[in-house]
Amino acid sequence: MRSFTAVVNPISGGGQARARFEPLAQGLTQAGANVTVVETQDAEHAIEVSAAAAGTGDVVVAVGGDGIVRDVATGVVPAGGLMAIVPAGRGNDLAAFLNIPTDPLALVEMLLNGVEQPLDVLEAGGVIVPGNVYVGLDAMSTLLINAHRRIPAKLLYRIAPAVALLRWKPAQFTMRYPAGAVPGSAKESLSTVQAHMVVVANSGKYGHGLNIVPSADPGDGLLDVLTMGAVGKLKFPALMNDAQTGAHVSRPEVTVTQATEVLVDADRSIPVCADGDEIGTLPVTVKLLAGAMRLVLPNGSASPVRV
Helix, strand or coil: CCCEEEEECCCHHHHCHHHHHHHHHHHHHHCCCCEEEEECCCHHHHHHHHHHHHHCCCEEEEEECHHHHHHHHHHHHHHCCEEEEEECCCCCHHHHHCCCCCCHHHHHHHHHHCEEEEEEEEEECCEEECCEEEEEHHHHHHHHHHHCCCCCHHHHHHHHHHHHHHHCCCEEEEEEECCCCCCCCCCCEEEEEEEEEEEEECCCEECCCEECCCCCCCCCCCEEEEEEECCCCCCHHHHHHHCCCCHHHHCCCEEEEEECEEEEEECCCCEEEECCEEEEECCEEEEEEEEEEEEEECCCCCCCCCC
């Protein structure tokens, strides 16, 4: 039987993540499983705890939103461990994309008997990113969201992009692809564009369900680099509305390039965000680590991974 270490972000879901996991812990214990629960102090603590638990052979359960999933993966993936996700945050975009249930009984069943699925992840400056790395306007929105956690999530995710758009000026972004990184090309390539944002996608979903990079697939061994050109600010809301379904990628201002590695830079200092938090500033090199994350998923569920 599996043994579990639950790594809980105490501020996720308005401080309800621990309470969210309690009935699961009871169900797992009643089934005979060993369960250890650790509340994180910060990202570094979450990474350390996750790496240590993975080293013992425990399934390391990320309890919270996309940020704690990223921190747990940063500890578990280098250790070669097995992890799981219990969605208990504001966005839970990766969990929703992977069809992870929210019902406590279904989660207990998944943790005890779910299947192990290898998934691709991104590596950016030593941080393991299961979802997406992004710079520009969306990163500025993320900083606003994280600075106003007391505002209800659904309202905040609508207000923050509008406020960020008013403050934002497009930047000159440069994407450099090493030789062999772009399928079908053995040469190094360089792309420069005046843009609102650049997204390096593994899952392609964030922002409470935006289908920002529809072609992204965490099972194809490739990362997808989306650039959203400097369309006028009055037209930008319509473009982002199209991003609800992924229709925006047909617009001429949007480009997508698949690769295994990319260096992103800009003409000024710009924050880099990954799965809901700032992780540094440009430049950043993002690499694809194929099949590096071992994740427990529901047994018999329809997998969103296309390859």
